[in-house]
Amino acid sequence: MRLAIDPRDGQISLTLPRRQPLKPALDWVESKRAWIEAALARTAPARPFIDGAILPLRGEDLTLSWDGGPRSVRRDGALLRVGGPVDLAPGRLLRWLRAEALSELEGETRRFAARAGVTIGRVRVGDARSRWGSCSSEGDIAYSWRLILAPPAVLEATVAHEVAHRLHMNHGPDFHAAVVTLLGREPAAERDWLRRHGAGLHAIGRAD
Numbered sequence: 001m002r003l004a005i006d007p008r009d010g011q012i013s014l015t016l017p018r019r020q021p022l023k024p025a026l027d028w029v030e031s032k033r034a035w036i037e038a039a040l041a042r043t044a045p046a047r048p049f050i051d052g053a054i055l056p057l058r059g060e061d062l063t064l065s066w067d068g069g070p071r072s073v074r075r076d077g078a079l080l081r082v083g084g085p086v087d088l089a090p091g092r093l094l095r096w097l098r099a100e101a102l103s104e105l106e107g108e109t110r111r112f113a114a115r116a117g118v119t120i121g122r123v124r125v126g127d128a129r130s131r132w133g134s135c136s137s138e139g140d141i142a143y144s145w146r147l148i149l150a151p152p153a154v155l156e157a158t159v160a161h162e163v164a165h166r167l168h169m170n171h172g173p174d175f176h177a178a179v180v181t182l183l184g185r186e187p188a189a190e191r192d193w194l195r196r197h198g199a200g201l202h203a204i205g206r207a208d
Contacts, residue, residue: 001025003032004130012036047204049090055080055204057097059151064093101125101148108159109141112182118166132158132194135165146201150193157183157190 002015016025029036047053051066062080071084073096082089082096106123113120121139128134133143141162147155160183168175180186 001028003029003036049093051086051089056149056201058148058155097148098125098145101143101145104148104155105143105159108156109163112159112163113166116163116167116178116182118163120163120166132198133162135162135169137169139166146204149201149204150197154190154193157187158194160187 001017001020004013004015014025014029016022049055049064051064053064054061055064056062057080062075062078065076065079065081066086066089067081067083068086069081069083071092073080073082073093075081080093082093084092102123102125105125109120109123119139120141121136122141124140124142125145126142127146128142128144131144132147133141135141143158143162147158150158157179160179164175164178164182167178
């Protein structure tokens with residue numbers, strides 16, 4: 001059995017083996033009440049995309065502005081202006097952020113792959129609940145689009161981590177050595193940042 005809490009919205013999920021009776025499973029969940037309540041207390045409150053909200057973009061805090069202008073998203077100093085009908089602005093911003101994330105992550109992935117001397121398949125972005133990135137044995141790499149909300153050094157370290165899996169499909173000493181070689185530093189600070197800010201980033205981005 002597996003019990004998980006989505007850091008984006010606090011949703012609790014229970015995964016059961018096949019033919020597992022429900023009653024014992026629910027009793028087990030009840031026995032985990034203290035853990036559930038503690039985890040929910042650590043979950044950051046949802047921060048939807050609304051006019052005037054603060055959005056951390058590439059390590060900078062920008063203020064969202066629904067300006068009703070052209071149907072575009074554009075940087076204007078400390079403002080991130082989103083044009084078009086106001087009721088469609090959050091969705092337009094989300095699509096823009098995902099496109100920005102894909103462009104930056106694909107570029108960084110290809111750069112690190114060339115440095116490592118490995119091939120990379122498809123690069124894509126999604127909204128995984130528990131992983132910032134993943135690498136398949138075929139060389140396809142997927143990232144959370146929310147990395148665009150993290151400081152550039154964190155995004156870079158995550159890319160180096162996934163590309164290093166093209167050399168070692170494990171988390172052994174050789175893998176960690178490859179990450180350090182690719183990145184040119186030990187990414188302890190970036191790992192710590194992701195642990196401390198992960199729930200907060202996952203709470204950003206509702207389009208309602």
